[in-house]
Structures are given as structure tokens and as C-alpha cells.
Amino acid sequence: MDFGSFLTVPEIKVKVVTYRDIFQDKAMIENRFGEEYRDRSAVIKLDPADLKQLSVKKGDTVILKNSFGRVVVRAEESGYETSHRGIAYMPNSPWSNILVSDDTGGTGVPKFKDISVTVTSAKGEKVTEPGF
Template identity: 30%
Template sequence: MTYVDKPTVSNVVKLEDPNVAKVNKLEVMLNTGTDIYQGACKKRGSTLKDEYRKVAGIAYMDPKDMAKLGVANWESVLVKSDWGEVVVYAAHSRDAPHEGMIFIPKGPWANVIVSPETYCCNDPTYKGIDATVEKTDKEVLLMADLMRAVYKKYVKTEKDVGELSSLGEMPVYKKK
């Protein structure tokens, strides 16, 4: 196992913390940016693989916030904003404490929930986005599957989106 298989996140979340009130939905501020683990995957050309999903399809959270939701490291959470929703893994942030804030590495999963508006600077707003987080049983999609589900890539008809099996970790090429 390499360091990019699962980034080092300490397992300090106390799901049964009596000092934390349980909630079903948590209101948070979403911040995005680049991450060293994500960069390592991109350099190795593995953005279609499971290892990239584990470093970019993740929400780093404060352990108290994770306890409020009753989620542990590597469990799925649904993050919603005004621009969309996406399922990502939850993980204890290496930069905690920062209750009420989550960090999702800039990339395909974050792009689903950030504003597409660039305000004439060629970059969307990646910081300070109001969002909610809730626990879910849904699976975190591989990048190719996320592209198909959200942007209708690699499908012939709209009906195909929900009926096709996973595209997996293989490159997807479109025949002309």
C-alpha cells in the first residue's frame, strides 16, 4: 500500500461522545483547494483509479462535526450546495479543529457543488461556499462514473445514465 492509497488520517472520531448533540444534517462552509495526495495521483496518471477517488472524492471534516453526524473515517456523506450535490468519503481533517468547515480537494467531486460563475477571472469561487453534509449509504463514484452521472458523458441516451454498469478504472474513449 502506498501513501496515496489512503492518506494518513488519524482515527480519533468518537462516535459516542456524550458532549456532542447528534444531528442528521450539518450546515457547513465548504472550502476547496489542491492537496498533495491528489497531486501525486495526477502526476502518476491515475485519475481514473480508486486511489484518486480516495484522495479527491473526500471531505475532510472536524472530528466533532463527524461525531455529530455519526460518521467515521471512510464512510460516505452527501454534500449539497446551491449548485448541486455529491457523495464523498468523510475523513478526519489533519488541520482540525475547524468546526463548521469542510475541505474537499479541487477536482471533479468539488466541481459538482461549486458555482460555475467565474466573475471574469476564469476561476470559480472555491472558498466560503454554504453547504450541508449528511450521512448516506450511497457509494462514492469513480471519476468516469461521476462524469457520466453528472455531465452525461459516455452515454448515448439520457436513459442509459442509470442503467449502465460502472465504467471502472479503465480509460474511456469515444468512437467517432
């Protein structure tokens, strides 16, 4: 065993807010199972300080997990000037839906705007394929 096997991978807890994206919608209409749709949908946008804390660079894969599921997506910087550590953004898609609670509180509408997840680096892992 080497020394590195005893080090833990950095992880952070974030709240995920999902959103609709017109470019993602266009890609979905053209080919729901195509590369462009996956590239626009299987992504999480994080604050630059959160990326640094995770030791992750733009384009690296990360693992998102909570009690409802686990998914691997690409990490990107959010691009917002105002810091928003601990808050992340994902397009509404099959990848974000993996993490959504099935409890609707009697409303029939899932809670897409307040998803708690743990984020860790997914070095060497590929983005989760559709059909999970």
C-alpha cells in the first residue's frame, strides 16, 4: 500500500437548483440520446471556490450522490460573478432527476429546486450513460 491510499478524497455538500436551458432543449429535440444533449445535460455548475476545494478542474467528472441516487457528471464553473459556495446548478434532465426525492409532500410536484447532494471527484469515471 502506498501513502496515497490512506488519503480521503475531498467532498463537499451542496444544494442543487435545477433549471431549463433553451440550448439543451434544442439538443433534446434533435436527438434525445445524442452527444450534444448529454454534453448539455450531464453537467453541474459549481462556484470556482467549490471546484478548488474538490481539487477538480473544469470538464472533470464528479460523483453526485444522496439517499435517492448516484450519478457521474461533468463539472463546470458557474460563471456567476457573485460567490455562491454550497449552491450548484444543473439543467433539468435525467441526470439531475436521479437525485430528486419521490416525496412530493402531497402536491404531486417533485422538489427540483432544493436537492441536497455530496460531491466528490470521479477521477477516471465516465459520465453516467442514459438508462442508468
